[in-house]
Amino acid sequence: MFWALLPMSVRWLRRVVWVAPLALAACVTPISQAEHDFVQDYDGDGFRVGNDCDDYNPAVNPDAVEICNALDDDCDGFVDGPETDGATAWYRDADGDGHGEASTQVMDCFLEGHSPLGDDCDDSDDSVRGGCP
Numbered sequence: 001m002f003w004a005l006l007p008m009s010v011r012w013l014r015r016v017v018w019v020a021p022l023a024l025a026a027c028v029t030p031i032s033q034a035e036h037d038f039v040q041d042y043d044g045d046g047f048r049v050g051n052d053c054d055d056y057n058p059a060v061n062p063d064a065v066e067i068c069n070a071l072d073d074d075c076d077g078f079v080d081g082p083e084t085d086g087a088t089a090w091y092r093d094a095d096g097d098g099h100g101e102a103s104t105q106v107m108d109c110f111l112e113g114h115s116p117l118g119d120d121c122d123d124s125d126d127s128v129r130g131g132c133p
């Protein structure tokens with residue numbers, strides 16, 4: 001009985017010897033990082049690496065609305081700015097007293113050297129600030 005099965009076993013073994021390495025090679029054939037990134041959308045926001053400037057944050061993608069958060073939410077290359085949702089008025093504070101001059105108003109999320117208060121009646125004297133007559 002054993003001998004009767006031997007030819008079939010030998011044929012099966014021969015097939016395994018040829019097919020197994022080919023199947024294994026197909027499984028482990030590496031794809032390039034570019035190919036991997038082309039098909040991958042790590043954060044599931046519908047934008048792949050390359051179009052999504054942060055593919056680990058679903059709130060950041062080309063369809064997102066730019067908000068004041070120090071991030072480039074909409075992937076346009078600009079972080080926040082005057083057109084950002086939530087931008088407020090800022091006034092240049094030349095004397096550093098925490099109050100700015102009303103005529104220098106600009107809209108933004110945050111501006112270095114500026115104050116959200118536009119009530120400095122003398123922006124060259126830090127002893128004179130808000131509440132001037």
Ligand SMILES: [Ca+2]
Pocket residue numbers: 043045047052053054055056057058059060061
């Ligand atoms: Ca994203």
Ligand SMILES: [Ca+2]
Pocket residue numbers: 066067068069070071072073079080
């Ligand atoms: Ca932002």
Ligand SMILES: [Ca+2]
Pocket residue numbers: 066071072073074075076077078079080
């Ligand atoms: Ca942006």
Ligand SMILES: [Ca+2]
Pocket residue numbers: 095097099120121122123124125126127128129
């Ligand atoms: Ca002042």
